[in-house]
Amino acid sequence: MSADAVAVTGFIVLFVLMLLRVPVGMAMGLVGVSGFGYLVGSGPALKLIGQTSMRTVTDYTFGVIPMFLLMGAFVSASGVSRELFQAANAFVGHRKGGLGVATIAACAGFAAISGSSVATAATFSTVAYPEMRRYGYPQSFATGVIAAGGTLGAMLPPSTVLAVYGIITQQDIGKLFVAGILPGLLAISMHMMTIGVIGAVRPGFLPAGPKSDWPERLASLRDVWAPLLLFAFVIGGLYGGVFTPTEAGGMGAGGAFIIGVLRRRLSRADIRASLLQATRTAAAVFTVLIGALLFGYFLTVTQVPQKVTEFMTGLGVGPYGVLALIMLMYLVLGCLMDAMAMIILTVPIIFPVVTALGFDPIWFGVIIVMTVELGLIHPPVGMNVFVIKSVIKDVKFSTIFAGVLPFIVTDLIRLVILILLPIIATYLPSRM
Structure with a gap:
C-alpha cells in the first residue's frame, strides 16, 4: 500500500474512532503509531511511543499548561x-441591559x-443567571450572554488553547498570550455594544x-483588586520579559494560592480539590498532546502537510x-468537534500552508482561537451551550x-476586522 493510501486510510480510521467516542488523544496516538509502524517498522514505532x-x-x-491550570483552579x-x-454590577447594573454588561465584564x-x-460558562450560570432572571431579563438573553461571555476564556491570557497552538507550531507562547490581549479587549467591547444595540432595538426588553x-x-472593589493585580503582575512580567511563560504560570499559581489562603477562602478541602482538578485536566491535555505528536510523525512520513500545501x-x-477556505473549514468543523480536538487535529496540516502563504504565525494563532470561540457557541455542538444546559435544567x-x-454575528464581524487589521494581534508581540 502506498503512503498516500495509508494516509487516507489513517484519516478514515481516525474519524471512525472519534465517532465511536474513543478519546481524541488515544485515537490519534493509535492511528499515528500504527501508520508509522506500517511504513517505517514496528521497532521504531514502539521506540517512538x-x-x-x-x-x-x-x-x-510544556510546564506552562499545568501551572496555569492550577492557577485557575485556585x-x-x-x-x-x-x-x-x-463589582461590575455595582457600576453598570442600573442601566438598561446593565446586568448583561456586568456579566460580560465579570466573565472577562x-x-x-x-x-x-x-469553567467561566459553568460558574456564571450559577452566579449571574439567577440575578438576571430576578430582575426580569428574558431567559434567552440571560443564557446567551453567559455563553458568549464564556468564550472570552479562549482568547484572554492565560489561554490553554493558545498554549497548545504554540506547542504544536513551536511558536513563542509568551508572545501568543500577549497577542490575545487586544483582540480580547475588542471582543469584550463588541459584546457590550451588542447588548446596547439589543436594548436600543427592543425597548423594554432589557x-x-x-x-x-x-x-x-468602592466597597465592591475591595474583594477583587488582589486577583486582578495578580493577573496584571503575571501578564505584565511576561510582556516585560521578566518571566518565561512557565515561570509566569508558576508565579500565578503561587500567587493565587497565597491570596486564597490570606483571604481565608481556601480550606484544606478546597486546596486538595484544586490540586486534583488541575492534575486531572493537565493529564487529559498531555494525553491529547502525546497523541497529537505521535500522529504528527505519521503525517511527516506520509508527507500530508507538504501535499496539502502544494494543493492549496x-x-x-x-x-x-x-x-x-481555511476559515470556512474551521467554522464547519466547529459545528461537529470539540475545540481542542479541532486545533490538535488540523493545525499540523494547515500551519505549513499558512506559513507558505506568508501569513504571520502569531496572528494566525489568534485567528484560529477566534474560530474556536465561535465553535463554543454556534449550533449544533456549542460546548458552552451544553455546559449551561447542564447547570440550568429548565x-x-x-x-x-x-x-x-446576536453574539455569533458580532464574532463574525470581529473575525473579519482582525483579518483586515492584523496589527490588532501583532502590535503588542512586536514590542516584546
Missing part, C-alpha cells in the same frame, strides 16, 4: 467569580484569571437594576482566498441558541 511520552511530560516549556475555588460580578475578569471558557451609590461601588497554494485563488437548547445568535 516511549520517547515522545517521556519528552512531552518532562519538557520545561482562583475558582476562592469564589472570585461572584465578587467580580457584584474571571476568564483572564482562570483561562477556561467552560430592564435596569438598582443603582448603587459610590460607597457601595496551487488553487489560484490567492492567499486570502485560501485563508477564507432551559431549552433552542432558547440558548436563540440568545447567542
Whole structure:
C-alpha cells in the first residue's frame, strides 16, 4: 500500500474512532503509531511511543499548561467569580441591559484569571443567571450572554488553547498570550455594544437594576483588586520579559494560592480539590498532546502537510482566498468537534500552508482561537451551550441558541476586522 493510501486510510480510521467516542488523544496516538509502524517498522514505532511520552511530560516549556491550570483552579475555588460580578454590577447594573454588561465584564475578569471558557460558562450560570432572571431579563438573553461571555476564556491570557497552538507550531507562547490581549479587549467591547444595540432595538426588553451609590461601588472593589493585580503582575512580567511563560504560570499559581489562603477562602478541602482538578485536566491535555505528536510523525512520513500545501497554494485563488477556505473549514468543523480536538487535529496540516502563504504565525494563532470561540457557541455542538444546559435544567437548547445568535454575528464581524487589521494581534508581540 502506498503512503498516500495509508494516509487516507489513517484519516478514515481516525474519524471512525472519534465517532465511536474513543478519546481524541488515544485515537490519534493509535492511528499515528500504527501508520508509522506500517511504513517505517514496528521497532521504531514502539521506540517512538516511549520517547515522545517521556519528552512531552518532562519538557520545561510544556510546564506552562499545568501551572496555569492550577492557577485557575485556585482562583475558582476562592469564589472570585461572584465578587467580580457584584463589582461590575455595582457600576453598570442600573442601566438598561446593565446586568448583561456586568456579566460580560465579570466573565472577562474571571476568564483572564482562570483561562477556561467552560469553567467561566459553568460558574456564571450559577452566579449571574439567577440575578438576571430576578430582575426580569428574558431567559434567552440571560443564557446567551453567559455563553458568549464564556468564550472570552479562549482568547484572554492565560489561554490553554493558545498554549497548545504554540506547542504544536513551536511558536513563542509568551508572545501568543500577549497577542490575545487586544483582540480580547475588542471582543469584550463588541459584546457590550451588542447588548446596547439589543436594548436600543427592543425597548423594554432589557430592564435596569438598582443603582448603587459610590460607597457601595468602592466597597465592591475591595474583594477583587488582589486577583486582578495578580493577573496584571503575571501578564505584565511576561510582556516585560521578566518571566518565561512557565515561570509566569508558576508565579500565578503561587500567587493565587497565597491570596486564597490570606483571604481565608481556601480550606484544606478546597486546596486538595484544586490540586486534583488541575492534575486531572493537565493529564487529559498531555494525553491529547502525546497523541497529537505521535500522529504528527505519521503525517511527516506520509508527507500530508507538504501535499496539502502544494494543493492549496496551487488553487489560484490567492492567499486570502485560501485563508477564507481555511476559515470556512474551521467554522464547519466547529459545528461537529470539540475545540481542542479541532486545533490538535488540523493545525499540523494547515500551519505549513499558512506559513507558505506568508501569513504571520502569531496572528494566525489568534485567528484560529477566534474560530474556536465561535465553535463554543454556534449550533449544533456549542460546548458552552451544553455546559449551561447542564447547570440550568429548565432551559431549552433552542432558547440558548436563540440568545447567542446576536453574539455569533458580532464574532463574525470581529473575525473579519482582525483579518483586515492584523496589527490588532501583532502590535503588542512586536514590542516584546
